[in-house]
Amino acid sequence: MTRPDARTASVRRATSESTVELDLDLDGTGRSHIDTSVPFFDHMLTAFAKHSLTDLTVRASGDTDIDAHHTVEDVSIVLGQAIREALGDKSGISRYGDALVPLDEALAQAVVDISGRPYLVHAGEPAGFEHHLIGGHFTGSLVRHTFEAIAFNAGLTVHVNVLAGRDPHHIAEAEYKAFARAFRQAKSLDPLVQGIPSTKGAL
Numbered sequence: 001m002t003r004p005d006a007r008t009a010s011v012r013r014a015t016s017e018s019t020v021e022l023d024l025d026l027d028g029t030g031r032s033h034i035d036t037s038v039p040f041f042d043h044m045l046t047a048f049a050k051h052s053l054t055d056l057t058v059r060a061s062g063d064t065d066i067d068a069h070h071t072v073e074d075v076s077i078v079l080g081q082a083i084r085e086a087l088g089d090k091s092g093i094s095r096y097g098d099a100l101v102p103l104d105e106a107l108a109q110a111v112v113d114i115s116g117r118p119y120l121v122h123a124g125e126p127a128g129f130e131h132h133l134i135g136g137h138f139t140g141s142l143v144r145h146t147f148e149a150i151a152f153n154a155g156l157t158v159h160v161n162v163l164a165g166r167d168p169h170h171i172a173e174a175e176y177k178a179f180a181r182a183f184r185q186a187k188s189l190d191p192l193v194q195g196i197p198s199t200k201g202a203l
C-alpha cells in the first residue's frame with residue numbers, strides 16, 4: 001500500500017538511444033535492483049542507493065554497442081527527474097547535506113543543497129582520470145557527466161571535490177558514496193523544520 005505522504009516516484013523514458021524504467025523511494029532502507037546493462041554504473045547506483053537510504057529499482061537498455069555514454073546519461077537524467085518528483089514541495093527537509101568519504105587511498109567530499117537551482121561544481125580528479133576506462137567500459141569522464149545530469153534534472157546544487165586518490169575505481173566510488181551520504185542528509189526529514197526551509201517560501 002502506498003503511504004499517503006510517500007516520497008516516491010516512477011519515471012519511464014524511451015528514446016532512440018535508450019529505454020529507462022526507474023522507481024525510487026526516498027524514505028527507504030537502501031534496497032536496490034539495478035540493471036542498466038553497464039556493469040560499473042550498476043555498481044555505483046547500488047552504492048548510491050545503499051548509502052543514501054533510497055530504495056531504487058532501475059532497468060535500462062540502450063545502444064551500449066556504440067558506447068555506454070547514452071545509457072549512463074539517460075539513466076542519470078531519469079534519476080534526477082525521479083528525485084525532483086519524489087521530493088514534492090520539500091516541506092520539512094534538512095535541505096543541506098555534506099559528507100567526506102574515503103575509499104582506501106581515495107577521499108571525496110560532497111555538499112548538496114536541495115535548492116531548486118541546478119548547479120554543479122566538480123573538481124579534483126587527477127589528470128587523465130577522464131580518459132580512464134573503468135572496468136574496460138565506463139569512461140572516467142562519465143562520473144562528472146552523471147552528477148551534471150542528476151543535479152540539473154533534480155534541481156540540486158552539488159559540489160564534489162576529490163581530495164585524494166590514485167585508483168580510478170576507488171576515486172569514482174568515493175565520489176558517488178560522498179554524494180549519496182550528502183544527499184541522504186539533505187533529503188532527510190528534520191522534525192524541527194516547519195514547512196519549506198527557505199526564506200522565499202519555495203524551493
Ligand SMILES: [Mn+2]
Pocket residue numbers: 043169173
Ligand atoms: Mn568497488
